[in-house]
Amino acid sequence: MVAFSVNLFAGAIALPTIMGWRRIGIAARHAVLATGLQALGWLCLVLSTLVRNEWPDRLLSTLAMGAMSASLVTLWRAIRLWTGHGRPDERSLGLIALWLLTGLMTLGYGIGFTSYPWRVGLANGVLGLQMLMVAMAALTHSPGTHRGWRAVIAASMAIMATITFWRGILGAFFTESYPFLTAPHPINQLSALVSSVVLLLNSMALLMAYREEAERQLREQAITDGLTGLLNRRAWTERAEVLLADARRYQQPLGLMMIDIDHFKRVNDEHGHARGDQALQLVARMLHEQLRSGDLAGRYGGEEFCVLLTHTREGPALSLDQRLRQCLRLESEQALGFVLEYSAGLAALGENDRTLDDLLRRADDALYEAKRAGRAQVVLAAR
Numbered sequence: 001m002v003a004f005s006v007n008l009f010a011g012a013i014a015l016p017t018i019m020g021w022r023r024i025g026i027a028a029r030h031a032v033l034a035t036g037l038q039a040l041g042w043l044c045l046v047l048s049t050l051v052r053n054e055w056p057d058r059l060l061s062t063l064a065m066g067a068m069s070a071s072l073v074t075l076w077r078a079i080r081l082w083t084g085h086g087r088p089d090e091r092s093l094g095l096i097a098l099w100l101l102t103g104l105m106t107l108g109y110g111i112g113f114t115s116y117p118w119r120v121g122l123a124n125g126v127l128g129l130q131m132l133m134v135a136m137a138a139l140t141h142s143p144g145t146h147r148g149w150r151a152v153i154a155a156s157m158a159i160m161a162t163i164t165f166w167r168g169i170l171g172a173f174f175t176e177s178y179p180f181l182t183a184p185h186p187i188n189q190l191s192a193l194v195s196s197v198v199l200l201l202n203s204m205a206l207l208m209a210y211r212e213e214a215e216r217q218l219r220e221q222a223i224t225d226g227l228t229g230l231l232n233r234r235a236w237t238e239r240a241e242v243l244l245a246d247a248r249r250y251q252q253p254l255g256l257m258m259i260d261i262d263h264f265k266r267v268n269d270e271h272g273h274a275r276g277d278q279a280l281q282l283v284a285r286m287l288h289e290q291l292r293s294g295d296l297a298g299r300y301g302g303e304e305f306c307v308l309l310t311h312t313r314e315g316p317a318l319s320l321d322q323r324l325r326q327c328l329r330l331e332s333e334q335a336l337g338f339v340l341e342y343s344a345g346l347a348a349l350g351e352n353d354r355t356l357d358d359l360l361r362r363a364d365d366a367l368y369e370a371k372r373a374g375r376a377q378v379v380l381a382a383r
């Protein structure tokens with residue numbers, strides 16, 4: 001038990017040391033926290049075996065059970081976040097059930113501490129149930145995540161759940177053959193052996209999951225504009241080329257709108273660079289709100305945005321421009337304290353547009369015309 005606790009503590013210290021804390025995602029933080037809580041639980045359990053008086057024993061053992069149970073809830077959340085099935089602000093039925101189990105078990109354990117069958121049956125029953133829920137979370141189908149680490153967590157949790165249930169049944173109904181936690185019973189010998197293996201495998205699986213998360217973050221950073229969250233120029237161009245090829249192949253209408261904020265240098269000069277950044281973020285948000293899911297928006301340059309409107313003819317594209325303009329005027333006045341305007345060039349896909357560059361060139365020429373004609377307007381490119 002002491003050796004296992006030492007291993008656990010080493011893991012609880014090593015994991016955040018390897019991963020870090022500030023730069024890791026919310027899922028990895030949950031995993032680190034889960035390891036820490038488990039180590040705390042085992043520390044309390046070891047200490048409880050050293051004290052002779054009932055009340056310190058009751059307090060330490062209850063704390064131990066609460067921490068171990070909370071550790072499983074935190075691990076469950078880490079896995080849900082890693083597999084893309086949960087959100088950081090999740091209030092799902094599963095999470096509520098897990099926390100309720102933790103609360104009820106800790107309370108029941110503390111109150112009924114003097115009854116050995118009750119407390120051992122309750123604690124092991126609840127912990128076993130929570131382990132099964134963690135195993136199920138790891139098994140939930142999740143495209144884009146590696147099956148290996150999920151399988152390792154699911155298998156180790158299922159094995160631990162079996163041993164834990166077994167221990168609970170022995171404690172609750174066959175107390176004479178299982179009189180205390182460190183009794184030399186085969187279940188404890190098996191548990192000691194399996195726990196060490198499970199600890200090692202789980203730590204490896206968590207590191208694999210963390211690596212996967214870090215890779216995903218890197219991939220996202222490589223295609224996203226950090227300020228606005230829109231696609232960056234390279235990623236937008238790559239995707240736009242695919243959409244353009246599809247539109248040509250299936251002879252679908254397609255529009256390309258190039259948007260450039262008016263007098264943006266003045267915005268920066270008069271209101272400061274931070275406010276300029278806010279203005280860019282506002283335009284990105286407006287685009288996000290006004291566009292359909294199949295459309296493609298990207299930050300093309302400093303204060304220039306490109307939007308590819310799929311299955312869209314000139315008329316609806318011009319209506320979108322009007323909607324966008326109106327929303328931006330209203331929102332910018334409220335959020336920034338001044339009205340933000342933009343000029344735009346709109347090019348509809350025509351027979352002569354062989355490549356994306358052809359379409360971009362025509363949209364850019366139209367944008368130039370819009371600027372020359374006095375700004376705050378959209379100009380339709382000549383075919």
Ligand SMILES: Nc1nc2c(ncn2[C@@H]2O[C@H](COP(=O)(O)OP(=O)(O)OP(=O)(O)O)[C@@H](O)[C@H]2O)c(=O)[nH]1
Binds near residue numbers: 227260261277301
């Ligand atoms: N705050 C902020 N400013 C940026 C960013 N990227 C580019 N800019 C600024 O955008 C301004 C663009 O200025 P110009 O190209 O002269 O264009 P403009 O002032 O909008 O004038 P028109 O386009 O002719 O209406 C420059 O002052 C750049 O410094 C950014 O990420 N944040």
